[in-house]
Amino acid sequence: MAEGPKTEYKIILIGDPNVGKTSYFLRVRDGNFVETEELRSTILSGVEYLKYEMTIDDCKILVHLHDTGGGERFRTLTSNFYRHANAAILMFSVEDRFTFENLQEWYENASEALPDIDNFVWGVLGNKIDLPLEVDEESVDIKCENIGTKLKFYTSAKTGEMVKESLEEVIREVHKQSMARRATGHGMDTFRPSGVKITSTPGSSTNKSKCC
Numbered sequence: 001m002a003e004g005p006k007t008e009y010k011i012i013l014i015g016d017p018n019v020g021k022t023s024y025f026l027r028v029r030d031g032n033f034v035e036t037e038e039l040r041s042t043i044l045s046g047v048e049y050l051k052y053e054m055t056i057d058d059c060k061i062l063v064h065l066h067d068t069g070g071g072e073r074f075r076t077l078t079s080n081f082y083r084h085a086n087a088a089i090l091m092f093s094v095e096d097r098f099t100f101e102n103l104q105e106w107y108e109n110a111s112e113a114l115p116d117i118d119n120f121v122w123g124v125l126g127n128k129i130d131l132p133l134e135v136d137e138e139s140v141d142i143k144c145e146n147i148g149t150k151l152k153f154y155t156s157a158k159t160g161e162m163v164k165e166s167l168e169e170v171i172r173e174v175h176k177q178s179m180a181r182r183a184t185g186h187g188m189d190t191f192r193p194s195g196v197k198i199t200s201t202p203g204s205s206t207n208k209s210k211c212c
């Protein structure tokens with residue numbers, strides 16, 4: 001069977017420095033945990049996104065997962081970082097309450113930078129669950145309610161717990177919403193690596209596949 005085109009999405013990781021975004025990124029990419037900042041920078045050497053593939057209902061999905069590349073330390077995330085993003089994972093560290101409180105600012109900054117927040121998926125993710133909890137779950141639930149998302153995760157990039165599962169759940173939600181828009185005639189937006197946003201309308205394809 002000929003391989004059809006892939007549906008592509010872009011997902012960004014945002015949150016305070018030190019919450020474990022790069023560790024999460026590397027856990028997804030390489031399946032391991034890299035302890036020191038020095039080693040992480042060497043391994044990444046400027047690479048700021050990875051490609052993650054999964055299949056949902058026979059539809060091949062290709063996700064571009066973007067790490068900040070350290071720009072958040074100087075509050076210098078570019079508009080390019082947000083451009084064409086379909087979802088953001090708002091990350092905090094469960095052992096640092098301050099990083100949780102700062103999520104609101106990350107949420108507001110991203111909302112301003114994003115061109116289309118109506119069709120946007122948010123996830124809230126507490127990382128470092130292998131360490132003692134300093135953020136109560138009730139506050140996290142309230143935050144999720146305020147943001148309007150049901151996507152709430154607790155992960156450990158160190159042990160790998162819930163890392164891939166959390167990413168895949170975000171991807172599933174992005175895809176579900178994208179397919180729903182397509183079904184209601186609002187087109188399906190997918191991200192392309194070239195930076196061009198492709199919109200296909202219902203019935204415009206002769207391909208039997210429901211998604212591509």
Ligand code: GDP
Pocket residue numbers: 016017018019020021022023024034035036037040127128129130131155156157158159
């Ligand atoms: P970033 O600044 O958000 O990209 O965070 P990093 O991935 O650079 O991680 C910051 C620090 O937290 C590093 O010392 C990591 O080794 C550590 N770290 C990241 N994730 C975890 C985790 O799940 N558990 C523990 N115990 N430490 C972690």
Ligand code: MG
Pocket residue numbers: 021022023067068069070
């Ligand atoms: Mg980092």
